[in-house]
Amino acid sequence: MAPSYLRQLLAVLTEQVDKIEGLAEKNGLSQYPSLDELPNEKQNEFTTHQDVVQATYLASSAASQLAATLKPSGLLVYERASAHYMSSAMRVVSEACVPEILREAGPQGLHVKDIAAPTGTDVKVLSRALRCLCTNYVFKELSPDVFAHNRPSSFMDTQKPVDFVVKHAIEKKRSIDAHPHGIAAVHGDRYHDTNGILAVLDHNKAPVSTAFQTDEEIWKWIEHYPGHLKRLQMVMMGWSSLYPHKKNMSGFDWMSLPKDSLVIDVGTGIGSEAARIAKLGPQLKVVGQDRAQTINDVALPKWKTDPELKPMFDSGRVSLEAHNFFDNQPVRQSQSVAVFYLRYITHDWPLEENIKILKKLHAAASKDTLLILAEQAFSEVYLMDLTMAVLANGQERTIGEHKEMTEAAGWRIVKIHQTPGCCFGEIVCEKI
Numbered sequence: 364m365a366p367s368y369l370r371q372l373l374a375v376l377t378e379q380v381d382k383i384e385g386l387a388e389k390n391g392l393s394q395y396p397s398l399d400e401l402p403n404e405k406q407n408e409f410t411t412h413q414d415v416v417q418a419t420y421l422a423s424s425a426a427s428q429l430a431a432t433l434k435p436s437g438l439l440v441y442e443r444a445s446a447h448y449m450s451s452a453m454r455v456v457s458e459a460c461v462p463e464i465l466r467e468a469g470p471q472g473l474h475v476k477d478i479a480a481p482t483g484t485d486v487k488v489l490s491r492a493l494r495c496l497c498t499n500y501v502f503k504e505l506s507p508d509v510f511a512h513n514r515p516s517s518f519m520d521t522q523k524p525v526d527f528v529v530k531h532a533i534e535k536k537r538s539i540d541a542h543p544h545g546i547a548a549v550h551g552d553r554y555h556d557t558n559g560i561l562a563v564l565d566h567n568k569a570p571v572s573t574a575f576q577t578d579e580e581i582w583k584w585i586e587h588y589p590g591h592l593k594r595l596q597m598v599m600m601g602w603s604s605l606y607p608h609k610k611n612m613s614g615f616d617w618m619s620l621p622k623d624s625l626v627i628d629v630g631t632g633i634g635s636e637a638a639r640i641a642k643l644g645p646q647l648k649v650v651g652q653d654r655a656q657t658i659n660d661v662a663l664p665k666w667k668t669d670p671e672l673k674p675m676f677d678s679g680r681v682s683l684e685a686h687n688f689f690d691n692q693p694v695r696q697s698q699s700v701a702v703f704y705l706r707y708i709t710h711d712w713p714l715e716e717n718i719k720i721l722k723k724l725h726a727a728a729s730k731d732t733l734l735i736l737a738e739q740a741f742s743e744v745y746l747m748d749l750t751m752a753v754l755a756n757g758q759e760r761t762i763g764e765h766k767e768m769t770e771a772a773g774w775r776i777v778k779i780h781q782t783p784g785c786c787f788g789e790i791v792c793e794k795i
């Protein structure tokens with residue numbers, strides 16, 4: 364039987380790796396340099412040798428075809444579509460003289476605060492740009508927020524002294540401050556830029572709001588364009604297929620809740636999670652809440668007509684409610700809320716706004732109410748972090764940042780369910 368498609372690719376890879384390692388041995392190297400090894404003359408001579416280059420091209424083509432084959436297709440397409448964040452991140456990093464600063468810092472690396480200091484670059488922006496690159500194998504993060512060079516990143520180094528490049532960067536900033544409509548720079552007090560991450564620093568405004576010259580945040584602004592609103596809410600359904608196995612997210616056990624427990628899906632959008640929860644926990648009562656226009660013009664028309672959703676809606680098992688999550692929760696005389704569930708809500712907002720949202724839920728919670736945040740809980744896909752920054756001035760958060768945020772609003776993380784092989788998870792919190 365002919366070898367399978369995967370094995371054929373693997374065979375090319377194995378054959379070329381054998382060839383590369385044979386050539387390495389012949390040239391007195393123990394192996395092909397890893398990503399962590401910084402280039403030196405001997406290695407450079409080896410890695411640019413004609414026979415080695417030929418073998419590495421074949422091996423890397425087979426490897427990327429293998430990766431593209433095995434990666435969930437939705438994720439692959441998403442990564443390709445948001446590749447521009449990588450160019451933005453490279454630009455931030457090179458204008459903040461990071462390659463030169465890290466060269467002088469050496470292999471132990473440097474904390475992002477110290478990397479940002481010489482050019483006065485915003486620490487948070489730099490940290491997010493560096494993390495975006497690290498997850499794509501350019502630079503490496505040794506411990507949280509401590510970064511160092513790896514082999515690919517060292518190619519960004521101009522080899523000029525730090526003092527020289529920093530002086531140049533600061534002079535450029537001064538000339539931009541004098542002519543604010545001039546070319547862009549990423550350092551300084553404000554972030555003048557043209558390549559997609561403008562105004563990341565301005566906590567009241569996302570870059571998208573700046574681009575469309577509005578002071579409204581995206582969820583309010585988009586209501587002026589009903590077609591866009593519908594489209595954006597449909598996109599949320601698409602997230603479920605980014606990771607195919609996420610359709611069967613094996614997280615919180617909804618069957619563990621008693622009959623008629625009340626689950627509120629806060630910021631439900633079109634209600635795809637409300638539907639999922641109602642299916643996983645047929646004994647539950649689920650309420651989907653969102654802004655009035657989303658409920659009335661997007662969610663209700665779907666729930667009243669979709670053959671799969673309509674029976675749940677007609678029977679009252681799922682209901683939809685117009686509610687702004689910055690306001691007090693409606694008073695529910697008859698029963699307390701078992702779970703406040705928020706999927707992809709907190710990544711849409713900066714910390715201060717999230718604390719306001721979570722405090723409102725805290726005020727309406729009984730001592731047994733659980734808060735579940737369905738968010739990126741493990742740092743695998745940082746490309747989405749910059750998407751959140753651009754669209755909504757939001758961010759993906761590390762576990763530490765989730766802890767800080769929930770505790771500031773009176774909640775304590777008690778469990779994290781991670782969907783196997785997926786960076787999304789369900790973060791379960793109790794009232795402190």
Ligand SMILES: C[S@@+](CC[C@H](N)C(=O)[O-])C[C@H]1O[C@@H](n2cnc3c(N)ncnc32)[C@H](O)[C@@H]1O
Pocket residue numbers: 582599600629630631632633634635636652653654657686687688689705706707708711
């Ligand atoms: C990223 S979407 C997530 C939707 C849904 N939870 C899901 O996972 O499919 C964020 C949702 O928050 C809603 N939202 C934004 N601001 C809101 C507010 N002030 N009150 C209630 N919902 C809001 C939006 O309308 C949108 O449906």
